Amino acid sequence: MERTIMPLVSIIIPAYNAENTIARTIKSALLQDYSNLEVIVVDDGSADSTLSICRDLAEKDSRAKIFTIKNSGPSAARNYALSKAKGLYVCFMDADDEMKPKMISQLVSNMTDDTDLVTCGYTVRSDNGDHAFDQNLEERSYSNDHFYEFVEETQEFKAFNPLWNKIFRRSIIENNNLHMDTMVNMGEDYLFIVNYCNMCLGGYKTLADNLYIYSLSQDGLQVTANRDGNLERRLDQIEILDDIFTQRNYPKQAISKEKLRIIYTSLLESNDVRNDLDMIRKNKYLDDIKLEKSNTAAKYTVFLNILRKNNRMIAYTAINLFKLMKKMQGKNFRWR
Structure with missing residues (x-):
């Protein structure tokens, strides 16, 4: 029986003062039922024990790759991680969230030759850790020339803007020099995704399964920009x-x-x-x-x-x- 080759997937996690959640986040990535992974954690100059927790986990699993940079914000941390990534595909996480065990395998299996982006639904967890609600998408494929329909359907469920419920082709990111805009402190993920989708030659797909757990907790990566405006x-x-x-x-x-x-x-x-x-x-x-x-x-x-x-x-x-x-x-x- 011919053995199926599993392409390498790079999971990128920027972390800043996330000592209360980062272990749970990294473990959820390493415990995927898809094993060919590299989990790239960039400590963004944390002042707590985030870095030491990450290094302890890396000693137990060589797939975890830990880097540290001077505090520069999540966009700079993600850009640094992209420069280190070696995977055929790239996924992102926030430092206080989790992946469900089948997330990577389901995303990868749907990245067919004519598909350049796969998006899944997600579960929202409240401040106290309880289940709040689910954001459910329909199982659907969109051809490249129907990008506007993909935007419309995913925006209705707040599923277009996030980086963390998607899988990307690293070749599209690198060949088009795509990166997070470090001059933008809110909405930089949205701009990255719009630019990525515009460079795709293949289509886009949404999955009905909720494969990511988005946390509303106060730990992990935080956006501190004023919401006014x-x-x-x-x-x-x-x-x-x-x-x-x-x-x-x-x-x-x-x-x-x-x-x-x-x-x-x-x-x-x-x-x-x-x-x-x-x-x-x-x-x-x-x-x-x-x-x-x-x-x-x-x-x-x-x-x-x-x-x-x-x-x-x-x-x-x-x-x-x-x-x-x-x-x-x-x-x-x-x-x-």
């Missing part, structure tokens, strides 16, 4: 996607949906709704949004119509109602 930042960053959609001659409403989704999400997370509403009106963000009601989720259509009334009281009431709906679904948290 998220609306403006997100709309600025979406311009790169707008350019790609325009170059590919995608339907106009494809980018309209993404802009409206950003406005919806940002207003529901905003610390200053009044300022964000004024900014939306001042910059006329709603003017170029054109939607086909039959192809747009009802909540977005209703939200857009409310905002276009330019009545702050009605907008406040609507935003609070939408927040209440999220709370009833158990999803009333703010992403880091």
Whole structure:
């Protein structure tokens, strides 16, 4: 019987002051049912015992490769790890999360010759470690020329932006000199993924299984940027996607949906709704949004119509109602 060759997979973990969670994270990677791995941990100048914990684990399993750099932020740590990676494929983790045992094997088995990116669903774990909810995707393949549909479907379940629920081809990253933008302190993962997808010649695939556990704990890799200004930042960053959609001659409403989704999400997370509403009106963000009601989720259509009334009281009431709906679904948290 011919033996199947298992390609090497590089799992990249940046870690900063993650002494409470890093062992659990690394062990979940090493205990995959897929054995041909290298787990690259970059200690980002931690001031606690993170580095010593990582080195102890590496002594017990040679697949764990530990590096340390001067504190420079998660993007610099990931870039450093990419320079050391040798795998055919690359995956990412955060230092307070876990992979379920079959994650790598399922991601690799779906990276066929005509597929360049595979994305899975995930489980969200609350601050106290309890199960909060699952983000479920459908099992589906998208051809390269239907990138906009891949974006739309995964964005609806907050599954497009994260690095950690995906597997990438290292050759695409290296051949196109892709890297994390160290000048961006929020949304750098989104920009990396957009650029990666634009360089793919093959298609994209989503898996129905939830294979990653995303933790809302306060340990591990933390984003410390001020969340005020998220609306403006997100709309600025979406311009790169707008350019790609325009170059590919995608339907106009494809980018309209993404802009409206950003406005919806940002207003529901905003610390200053009044300022964000004024900014939306001042910059006329709603003017170029054109939607086909039959192809747009009802909540977005209703939200857009409310905002276009330019009545702050009605907008406040609507935003609070939408927040209440999220709370009833158990999803009333703010992403880091």
